[in-house]
Amino acid sequence: MSDEKERAELLAALHAAGAASEEDEKELEALIEADPSLVAVVKDFQDSIMALASSFEPLQTSPKTLGQIQKKIAREKGGFLTKLRSWLSEL
């Protein structure tokens, strides 16, 4: 593997693992701009780390949690955040 490809793969791995610095992120963006095929490398790493994140034994949630979520959303509906949400949907 060329040094350039190795560097791009390292940056993609750091990005997916959440360990990239701002400079790393900027460098990765520039490399992707120059070579859009790198997006697939990033996505492969992201899929791998997502699998890791969703691999833990599922836990039973409290029976009250869903109701509490729905109450919070009901409070938001009609308020400022709903307007913000509507604005975001138009972006």
Next chain:
Amino acid sequence: MTDGRPVDPAQLVAAMAAGDSGSPLSDLYALYASTVLALLMKMLGSRSEAEEILQEVFVELWRRAPQYDSSRGSVVAWIVTVARSRALDALRARSRRHGDKQLHFSDRHALGTESGRPDVLVSSTRWHQALRQAFEQLGEDQRAVLELSYFLGMSHDQIAQTLNLPVGTVKSRILAGMRALRTMLPIIHRSMVA
């Protein structure tokens, strides 16, 4: 999901984006809440805090539903990203409250089987078992750097300080770990199909 038909998560998100906070949200919650709670528990180590953040995650998913773009990733990837981000916020807030300079890494973050935990476990699927077995095959060094970066949100510099390693070593372990994970996934997929 009440009629037993499989649910397309992307359609649920689309319905939420249209403003429906009823059954689409309940169905999405039924599909993913137990997995999200497990991730939050792993990152936060506190059941009560994890339950609290779980609520925030689903409220945020509802809020952000109009922004979900299926071309940029799956629904589960979107949910995990939101959950991880909220958990990292909570860890940072905790760190500020306690004046910690560094987030602490402890055994509770270690990947592995959790049989015997007092929490009520939802029945484990073959998929989860296969994934965990695969991840247990990662080298300990690789697991440690991935856990610190992904689950505690540390940069490579912070990991280097925490583990007392050169930054270059941390980066190469992250790359090796990510390559190993990438290799394992197709094998798991094949084993599930077989």
